[in-house]
Amino acid sequence: MASSLSASLYSHVCLARNESFSRVPVKALSRCLVPRKGLPAKRCFRILYNRKIIGAVDSMVTREDATPAINDGSKIRVPHVLTVAGSDSGGGAGIQADLKACAARGVYCSTVITAVTAQNTVGVQVAGVSVVSEEFVAEQLKSVLSDMHVDVVKTGMLPSVGIVKVLLHSLNEFPNLALVVDPVMVSTSGDVLAGPSIIDVFREELLPRADILTPNLHEASTLLGGKQIKTVGDMYQAAKLLHDMGPRNVLVKGGDLPDSFDAVDVLFDGEEFYELRAARVKTCNTHGTGCTLASCIAAELAKGSPILSAVKVAKRFVEATLDYSKEIVVGNGPQGPLDHFLRIKKDIQVSGKHWAFDPKSLVLYAVTDSGMNRNWGRSIMVAVKDAIEGGATIVQLREKDAETGDFIEAAKSCMEVCRSYGVPLLINDRVDVALACDADGVHVGQSDMPARLVRTILGPDKIIGVSCKTPEQAHRAWVDGADYIGCGGVYPTNTKANNRTIGLDGLKAICLTSKLPVVAIGGIGLLNAGTVMGIGAPNLEGVAVVSAIFDRECILEEARKLRLVLEEAKHQSLIRESA
Numbered sequence: 180m181a182s183s184l185s186a187s188l189y190s191h192v193c194l195a196r197n198e199s200f201s202r203v204p205v206k207a208l209s210r211c212l213v214p215r216k217g218l219p220a221k222r223c224f225r226i227l228y229n230r231k232i233i234g235a236v237d238s239m240v241t242r243e244d245a246t247p248a249i250n251d252g253s254k255i256r257v258p259h260v261l262t263v264a265g266s267d268s269g270g271g272a273g274i275q276a277d278l279k280a281c282a283a284r285g286v287y288c289s290t291v292i293t294a295v296t297a298q299n300t301v302g303v304q305v306a307g308v309s310v311v312s313e314e315f316v317a318e319q320l321k322s323v324l325s326d327m328h329v330d331v332v333k334t335g336m337l338p339s340v341g342i343v344k345v346l347l348h349s350l351n352e353f354p355n356l357a358l359v360v361d362p363v364m365v366s367t368s369g370d371v372l373a374g375p376s377i378i379d380v381f382r383e384e385l386l387p388r389a390d391i392l393t394p395n396l397h398e399a400s401t402l403l404g405g406k407q408i409k410t411v412g413d414m415y416q417a418a419k420l421l422h423d424m425g426p427r428n429v430l431v432k433g434g435d436l437p438d439s440f441d442a443v444d445v446l447f448d449g450e451e452f453y454e455l456r457a458a459r460v461k462t463c464n465t466h467g468t469g470c471t472l473a474s475c476i477a478a479e480l481a482k483g484s485p486i487l488s489a490v491k492v493a494k495r496f497v498e499a500t501l502d503y504s505k506e507i508v509v510g511n512g513p514q515g516p517l518d519h520f521l522r523i524k525k526d527i528q529v530s531g532k533h534w535a536f537d538p539k540s541l542v543l544y545a546v547t548d549s550g551m552n553r554n555w556g557r558s559i560m561v562a563v564k565d566a567i568e569g570g571a572t573i574v575q576l577r578e579k580d581a582e583t584g585d586f587i588e589a590a591k592s593c594m595e596v597c598r599s600y601g602v603p604l605l606i607n608d609r610v611d612v613a614l615a616c617d618a619d620g621v622h623v624g625q626s627d628m629p630a631r632l633v634r635t636i637l638g639p640d641k642i643i644g645v646s647c648k649t650p651e652q653a654h655r656a657w658v659d660g661a662d663y664i665g666c667g668g669v670y671p672t673n674t675k676a677n678n679r680t681i682g683l684d685g686l687k688a689i690c691l692t693s694k695l696p697v698v699a700i701g702g703i704g705l706l707n708a709g710t711v712m713g714i715g716a717p718n719l720e721g722v723a724v725v726s727a728i729f730d731r732e733c734i735l736e737e738a739r740k741l742r743l744v745l746e747e748a749k750h751q752s753l754i755r756e757s758a
C-alpha cells in the first residue's frame with residue numbers, strides 16, 4: 180500500500196498536471212519520498228517541484244513499467260542510455276568506456292561529447308583537454324533527445340558550469356529521463372577534469388535531479404568540502420551526507436580505500452545502507468572502471484532494473500571485466516584500460532575459431548558411442564585421438580547414456596585432444612554440455628532443441644548441425660542458422676533404433692535443394708562410402724560414421740582406410756566433373 184504521504188503527495192503531482200489520480204506508483208513514490216518523511220505532503224510536493232524532482236517520480240514510474248526490449252512483432256525498442264561525457268583518445272574511459280559498457284550489457288548508447296581529451300595509458304597530456312562549446316553540447320543534446328527514445332542519461336566529465344546548465348535545461352525539458360551522475364573530477368591518473376567552480380552547481384542543481392550519484396572517495400570528499408574518508412564507516416557517513424544533497428541514491432565507491440582487502444562500495448537509498456563487496460582484482464588495468472560501473476548501472480536501469488539490482492549487476496560486471504583484462508597490455512604507461520569484450524575474444528582465441536566453419540571438415544565425421552567404447556574397453560579420449568590420427572576431420576560426442584558430470588569431464592578432455600589436432604568437436608543434443616566445455620558446436624535432431632534457439636544460445640561462431648530426412652527440414656535448418664545438415668539414415672543400422680532410412684534417393688533429393696553442406700549418415704562404412712559419395716552432389720561433403728570406426732578393434736586403422744576411400748571418391752568426382 181502507498182503510505183498516506185505518498186498517496187497524498189501523488190495527488191498533488193497529478194493535480195499539478197491535470198491528471199487523474201488513478202495510478203499511484205507506490206514503490207517509486209515511496210523510494211523517492213523516504214528522506215522527506217515527516218513533512219506535510221503539500222510541502223513535500225513544493226520542495227520536489229521547485230527542485231525539479233517531480234520528473235524523477237515519473238522516470239521511476241517509467242522504469243517500473245519498463246520492458247527490456249519492447250517487441251510489437253515487427254519492431255523492437257532497445258533500452259537506451261545517453262552518455263554526456265568526455266572523449267578519451269586512449270579508448271579506456273569516458274565516452275568510449277560508456278559505449279563499450281552499454282554494448283556489453285546489450286543496451287543502445289548515444290553520446291553527447293562535452294570535451295575531447297588527449298590521453299593514453301600514461302595520463303592526460305599537457306594541454307590535453309579541449310572543451311566543447313556550450314552551444315554545441317546543446318546542439319548534440321537536441322539532436323539525440325528530439326529524435327530518440329532515451330531511458331537513462333548518464334553523465335561523466337562535465338567540464339564547465341555552462342555545460343552543466345545546458346544539460347539541466349534538457350533534463351527539465353525531458354523530466355521522464357532517469358539520471359545517473361558519475362561526478363568525474365579527476366582522472367585515474369590524477370589529472371583534473373573539472374574545476375572547483377563546478378562543485379556548487381553540482382551540489383545545488385545536478386545532484387537533486389540524480390537518481391543515483393556514484394562518487395569515488397576523492398569525489399565524495401570534494402563534494403563534501405574536503406571531508407576525510409578513510410574507513411568504511413566514513414563511507415557510510417559520506418553516503419548519508421551526499422544523500423542529503425538530493426540524489427535519491429548514493430553509491431560511494433571504496434576502490435581507493437587504504438588497507439582494504441575487498442573492493443567495498445556503500446549504497447544508501449535514503450532508508451537503508453548496503454555494503455557491497457567484491458574481490459579486489461590485482462591489476463594495473465583499471466582505467467575506465469568508474470565510467471564502466473556508472474554506465475552499467477545506467478544500462479541496467481534502462482532495462483527496467485531497480486537500483487539495488489542494477490548496482491549489484493554492474494559491480495559484478497566490473498569485477499569480471501577487471502579480471503578478464505588483468506593481463507592485457509595496451510600501452511606503455513602505468514595504467515591500462517579495461518577491455519569490456521575480452522570474454523568474447525577469449526572464447527574466440529581458446530576455441531581457435533579465427534575462421535568460419537569449413538564444410539570441407541565434414542569429409543570424415545567420427546561420431547562416438549559410449550557403449551562401443553565400453554565394449555572395447557577404451558576411454559573416449561583414446562578413441563577420439565585414434566580416430567583423428569587415422570584421418571577423422573570432425574568429431575561428435577554422442578553419449579546417450581552418460582551422466583551429465585561424466586559427459587562434461589569427457590567432453591573437456593576430448594576438447595583438449597581435438598584442439599591439439601585442430602579438429603572441431605561437436606556435442607550431440609546437449610547445448611549445456613557444449614557450453615560447459617566450450618565445444619566448437621552442437622548437432623541436434625528434429626525433436627531436440629530447435630536450431631534457431633541453439634544459435635541464439637551458442638552465438639554466431641559455433642557450428643550447428645541438424646539431422647534432416649526431407650528437403651523441407653533442410654530448408655528449415657538453413658533458415659534457422661545451421662551450418663550443415665546430417666542426412667540419414669541412408670542405410671539400415673544397428674546403432675540407432677527405429678530410424679527410418681531414406682536411401683540414396685532420399686539423400687539425393689535433399690542434396691539437390693539444400694543450401695547447406697550435407698554429410699550422409701547411417702550404415703555407412705568401407706564398403707559403401709564410395710557409392711554414397713558417388714551420387715555426384717556437389718554439396719555432399721562427406722560421411723558420418725559410428726560403428727565403422729568405433730566398433731572396430733583398431734580405430735586408427737579403420738579411420739585411415741575409410742579416409743582413403745573418401746579421398747579416392749573425391750578424386751573420381753573431380754575427374755567426372757572435368758570430363
Ligand SMILES: Cc1ncc(COP(=O)(O)OP(=O)(O)O)c(N)n1
Nearest residue numbers: 607622623624625646665666700723
Ligand atoms: C552428423 C550427424 N547426423 C545425424 C545425426 C543424428 O542426430 P539425431 O537426429 O539427433 O539423432 P541422435 O544422434 O540423437 O540419435 C548425428 N548424430 N550426427
Ligand SMILES: Cc1ncsc1CCOP(=O)(O)O
Nearest residue numbers: 668672674701702724725726
Ligand atoms: C546417429 C544416427 N543418425 C542416423 S543413423 C545414425 C547412426 C549411424 O551409426 P552407424 O554409422 O554405426 O550406422
